Amino acid sequence: MKASGIIHNPGRGTFRRLQVLRAWRVTPHMRRVVLTGPELAGFSFYRQGLGPYVKLLVPPLNLKDPGWPRIGESGAIECPVDQRPSVRTYTVRDFDEELQELTIDFVLHGDEGPASRWAAKAEPGDSIALLERGFSHPYGVDRYVFIGDHTALPAIAQSLENLPDDSRGEAVICLGDDEDKQHLRAPPGLSVTWLIGEKTIELPSLMRDLKLASAEPGEYLFLWVGAEARLARFLRSHAKDGLSLPKDQYSILNYWRRGFAEGSFERSG
The missing domain is CATH 3.40.50.80 (Nucleotide-binding domain of ferredoxin-NADP reductase (FNR) module)
Structure with a gap:
């Protein structure tokens, strides 16, 4: 009898700052954004997991180069109020380890939310960050x-x-x-x-x-x-x-x- 069950990996929470490499509409209401950057080195992606995900730190609108949070002496996350990112969960659509390119698909909802607004206007060079998470x-x-x-x-x-x-x-x-x-x-x-x-x-x-x-x-x-x-x-x-x-x-x-x-x-x- 074969073994069966499920493995849950909550991820390590590693903070990584990335930049938009390219972006385009896959369908009228879905935009694909490819991210890259030196901090993708060592990114852990388990391709066989169902819907592997990350926490995206979406910068405020029109802030192209945000001052990202840092960990203070107390261990708390510190960030200027006017630069505070919105944290959202997204599926990693694909990750090319050789090219160091991470792909995320965004459903476009108009201006209803920070992630949708950001994705609709994302262009090469824009900054975003993520916290590495997990999979099942x-x-x-x-x-x-x-x-x-x-x-x-x-x-x-x-x-x-x-x-x-x-x-x-x-x-x-x-x-x-x-x-x-x-x-x-x-x-x-x-x-x-x-x-x-x-x-x-x-x-x-x-x-x-x-x-x-x-x-x-x-x-x-x-x-x-x-x-x-x-x-x-x-x-x-x-x-x-x-x-x-x-x-x-x-x-x-x-x-x-x-x-x-x-x-x-x-x-x-």
């Missing part, structure tokens, strides 16, 4: 089920691209606009379904999709969901009580919260 890596999985909306698309895309070639499963992605679909590389045994016209995951369609997450006897199934906060809270309860999945068989993350501007509610799970 389930192993011995027989079947994967991914469910997410536009905000979860970078994490789902990164995960599908790096699963073992013999992986099986399904991915269901909700988008408000057909033009925001992307070509995703996935193992032959993993299907991708796009629900167009659904900007967010709604409960009726979600309960339909969750039927995919009913494990067969003896099957090690892993459920990954990126969703609105209240829905994610419901799903964690449903995964445990409705689907009878143990904790090592699901990762359900809060990606945003209804009524909050982008980024003003920090994701968790």
Whole structure:
């Protein structure tokens, strides 16, 4: 019998100052930003993790070369109030160790949040910083089920691209606009379904999709969901009580919260 379970790595929190190398729109509402800099040396990227993430320190608007925080004698982070960055969690879409290039995809929400505003205007030479964080890596999985909306698309895309070639499963992605679909590389045994016209995951369609997450006897199934906060809270309860999945068989993350501007509610799970 093969071993199965999940590894959680919270990351080391290493502070790195980076610069924009290039940026472009992948789709009408998604902008890709490639970052680089000498401080990427030694960056730890576990490609097989599901949705590996970092904490971005987004500088205030129009501050091209911010005075980044430093650690004071007391161990506290010190920073001038007018230069204080906004801290947001983002998926590492890709990392090229040879070229020292780190790629992050940003969903564009207009001017609703600091990260979206910054990404929409980012140009080569702009500064940003990150705190190195972690990943989750389930192993011995027989079947994967991914469910997410536009905000979860970078994490789902990164995960599908790096699963073992013999992986099986399904991915269901909700988008408000057909033009925001992307070509995703996935193992032959993993299907991708796009629900167009659904900007967010709604409960009726979600309960339909969750039927995919009913494990067969003896099957090690892993459920990954990126969703609105209240829905994610419901799903964690449903995964445990409705689907009878143990904790090592699901990762359900809060990606945003209804009524909050982008980024003003920090994701968790």
